[in-house]
Amino acid sequence: MNLKNISRTTRQNLVTYAIVIVAFAVIQVMSAAGMLSNSLTGQLIPICSYIIMAVSLNLTVGVLGELSLGHAGFMSVGAFSSAFFSVAVGDALPTWLTMILALLIGTAVAGVFGILIGIPVLRLQGDYLAIVTLAFGEIIKNLLNAFYIGIDGSGLHISMKDANALNMDESGRVIIKGAQGITGVNRMSTFTIGFVLVLITLVIVLNLIHSRTGRAIMSIRDNRIAAESVGINVTKYKMIAFTISAALAGMAGALYAHSLATVVAKKFDYNTSILILVFVVVGGMGNIRGSVIAAAILTVLPELLRSFSDYRMLVYAIVLILMMLFKQSPQIRSFCASVWERLRFGRLQAFFDRKKAQNTKKGA
Amino acid sequence: MKKFVSAVLAGCMALSLAACGNSASSASTASTGGASEGSNGTTVIKIGGIGPVTGAAAVYGNAVKLGAEIAVEEINAKGGIQYEFKFEDDENDAEKSINAYNNLKDWGMQILMGTVTSTPCIAVAAETSADNMFQITPSGSAEDCIATDNAFRVCFSDPEQGTLSAEYISENNLATKIAIIYDSSDVYSSGIHDAFVAKAEELGLEIVCDEKFTSDSNKDFSAQVSKAQSSGADLLFLPIYYNEASLILTRADAVGYEPLVFGCDGLDGLVSVENFDTALAEGVMLMTPFTAAATDEMTTSFVAAYEEKSGGETPNQFAADAYDAIYAIDAAIQKAGVTADMSYSDICDALKTAITEIELDGLTGKGITWDASGAPTKTPAVYIIENGVYVAA
Incomplete structure (x- = not known):
């Protein structure tokens, strides 16, 4: 297979997949060799879920061109529905089946919420989605804080008052305990599951972007009127992008929920939504590979900065500002470009030249 | 070019901050004396602490950090087994x-004193x-915190506080009609509330008004206070923190509602709220295992050490819990004969049984004992605020 014959976008996509796969392989090798610190090992699953969150939000923000400020709300819905399922099921099913079903439930429930929100809001033009998703995130947080849901022999009991009001029989178990959330979640998530989910997310999003549907979505972002004038159903394509984005966020939530023993609604607040948005903006709007890298680096960074003790978050902010400056500065960009060119033409070109020379020799 | 210069300047700033951060952390490790570093073959036992020292709950994490540091310094000064303590946010x-x-x-942590929340x-x-x-948590009060057999706790659990409060009110005939205002979005508050309601029903106490608020609506309590007033309750139970309690008391005073107010350890700190008329706190009863106003020698010396270390702040219950947690670890280590070269798993096995065999006279109670479930056994003390100071009830 000749690399030159593949289209530029496909090559770019392959590079993205390659980065993820190589990172996975390197970490697996390092882990097997015992070279990985506990600190990094513990962060692998959160990193995977944040990558999925960033990539899925990029679909809404970067590709569709609509601002979503409540992406953590979908993560929350996915986390709670999947954790509710796995805690309710307990040991009744084999672990792998519970995990797969939990992931599917988290994805589906968040997708349904995406559709519900999309139906009224995506018909409108302007910044309405930002306002509604912002409200959605807060409403979900407060609702989940208020709910008490228990299960016993006669089925589900739901209360918004307190655990005593559930009136369950002896076998009853309270699963969602208001502000305390869900406790005793079976920690089934592994790095391998996270890696597979990241790959699935990338396949879905990258293929979508480079499909006919994806081009329609991008045309809406670039010029809605022009898109409508050529017969693109704007609401439909907006719904497709937004629902997929929400469903993937739910999947990330399900992965995240099963990496910790406890899920609380407070975790998925406005700050988390903004954090994900920061990943997308730093990585570059519409740049999927950028989102993956930014999410990974910015999740690890606060831990690497622990030695700064009290100044940790301050340094984190400064590093963020520096990254934005470096990304924007024309001097730095041209410097990086020249280094890259030199590397490419210096090493790679020499490599290919040698290959070519060998090939021609063989041919002769 | 300007952008480049600003980037370089920002970089310099980050580096200078790095220098500050490093010097601060090296100062704290220097206090452990000339002990050698490394997880194995050392003479110090490494205790880790975890809690919030930034964000909304920072006040608790900072208190625990300081309280634990004071205890570690005291034990190290005595000689014998030496400890190194490191606290992470x-x-x-x-x-x-x-x-x-x-x-x-x-x-290289060998024992965990945490987490705070x-x-x-x-x-x-x-x-x-x-x-x-x-693991021993100074203040993680939810029941599930110590569900595993390696985890122990210093403070009361939330349900215990609720049950004990109801028992105390019933035994002393403080009231027959009770109103409650609590924070339904807070685990601590709703945990006490649920257990209190269950126990009150059992003891025949009548709850005539049960009002809640959330952390998003904790500034205006006029609705809850007027409902409590119109319900005719003669006791107002406040299983909440002191900031909200001060607002509720102010509101109750404004509408001329004067019930007996009863609270749990969250109310500790009520008399030091800024811009709060402390006269309104007169007669408030609170059940708390620790108060900085106590006059025994152990408390006064701890309060003095804490004030010196924190620059004049009065220690709260969290600091006292952490102080006791470190002493409990020390007592259990001496009981089990743990040495610094043991792995954390071996230490855990030894301490799990040793801690159930010790009896600790700490800041938060005399003769505290632990059972295998991880919960402490100690007697709660009830105080009344009189003339701005706590008096044992």
């Missing part, structure tokens, strides 16, 4: 708490249980 977030825990493990504690307890690391 978790911002009251389960994920960050796990990160902090893993970070401390990389540092309940939700992170539940998450970390699952990790310590898998690793078999001994």
